[in-house]
Amino acid sequence: MVRPAIDLWVGVQTWLFETFVSPVLFSLSLMEWFEPAFNAVEFFMLGVVQILVILLVMRPLERRWGVERGEARLVGVDRVYTLLNKLGVIPLLVFVLAYPITNEIEHLVRVFGFTPPRLERLVPGLYDSAFLSFLVYFALYDFAAYWVHRAQHRFGWWWALHSLHHSQRRVTVWTDDRNHLIDDLLVNLVLAVFAQFVGVQPDDFVLILMVGRMVESWSHANVDMSFGRLGERLLVGPRFHRLHHALADAAQPHIHDHNFAPVLPVWDMLFGTARFGDMPRPTGVDDPRIDADNGRGWLGQQMVVFKRFVAALMPRGSWATQRR
Template sequence: MSWFQDAHAAVAGWIFEHALLPLLYAVGLVDWDEDIYGWLDFALFGLLGIALAWLVCRPLEAWRPVEPVTDRRAVRTDMLYTVLTRLGVLPLVAFAALASVQAAWEGWLTEQNLLPPTLEDLLPWLRDHPLLAFACYVVILDFGEYWRHRAQHAFRWWWALHAIHHAQRQMTFWTDDRNHVLDDVLAALWFGGIALLIGVPPGQFPIIVLILRLAESLSHANVRLSYGWLGERLLVSPRFHRLHHGPLSAGASGRNFAVLLPVWDWVFGTADWHRDAFPPTGTPEEPEALATGGWLRQQAVGLRRMVGAIAGR
């Protein structure tokens, strides 16, 4: 993966040196150079993720859409969600922020002889098989995402936030990032925390994020696409995940929670292979603002509903 990391560093360095650094000097903010470079590093991965999702999913949606796009305003709102989320790249920020906490925590644990082993400590032979180690990281993180997704549906206060994602009645690949800011923060801390716990190398973490983000964009795409009996049990397809967004999968009664590997739904009894293959999406019982309101309106309603759920209302 070094070629990818080298290319990314070269592009980031060129943009920073020729575009951002002169601007910082011009406005007298050169003391912020490290912070701006850190944001640029994250933002480039976000832009790459958006470009890959568009290149893969847009032709599929044009080829065989499940339904015509009739509410373009709702899709534009989802596009705004995507830009705000991907340019911030919360999982990467959480990973970086948690790294300093982990360093201090590991220092204390080392002094107490209580340092927990990473995945490569438990399985030393993985150090000689980097691609296999990378695959193991992906599988473990995907397993963690399955349980995080179930928790979003199981806890009322968390569902109050996550319902924004399910309220979309005009689902496209842009819908993947349609989440409340607090929901994204919790998801990023969850994902970044697991990655640090199992010892994911910092250079591999952004690539894993790209893979899972692309898989999620494809699974939300407005395309009539199934992978067949076997393929549907190996990878989450647009058909498999659209069942999750159907009206009967809202809240704790949800099905098909997996992000990348449907095996978790298969093993834990939450897989749905039999209902209408491409149902309409949305949550009719939730406030209309979550479906048709703008970004700010949806954020405000989601926050108010979460507070109400915590207060028992």
């Protein structure tokens, strides 16, 4: 059953590549991009699968058990973000921008004779289980993503970018991909370099991204659901992550400084940022300058957030966006 499904998947990937992508590469004399382009086709296919899961599984649950109602117009721009990201448009731009940097880092690593460790060498038992090996690499990747997320809130210049993600007043399954292009570039660059240094293989990396982003889409769902008292401590769900998007008030001005983990709550539990059991709260930000993102489309948000980013890089006093 599994083998025919894999053969069908590879067959569709090959057909799409040979029919639509390969002729373009050939006509533009870009055949050195053959392998990345073939992998990009698979990324596109995975994105289509994720969109179908959102539409056929997650969205019906939101319609039936949605926590917040009204302001549906605010969600439209998030759908644009989801389509651009899941179908590979933004990842392609990020890859093109990041490739020279990651390639140079890889070159320097080789020059200095450093060989990224494979966990299978350090823990020989992992050779016997591809599934266990994947889980270990996934946990390492999620650990890095947890600290990247904390950095997005800690540094004013990075918060100026990441604040776009938090400005949404009606968080839904579409909100996960609501990020500025530069923010996506920085996050992917850091995580790609991390994955390279801990020895994550390309095939594992793609699967890690897909599984992680599917869980993250669900964790943004507009529902008050979790995986149960034990399960919510094993896997991030909407109830856990929704607190991270909670609108701060005078009584709890730093309520958003909890529940940073993308997939595995264990990192919040280990580093003192976990918070369980809260009732659903309104989402968004208490800064009217950032909240104004809700009235803009995709291009408008990208432009104004870039201005916020530049202002945040200026000496203190020009535009304070640091969030602690």
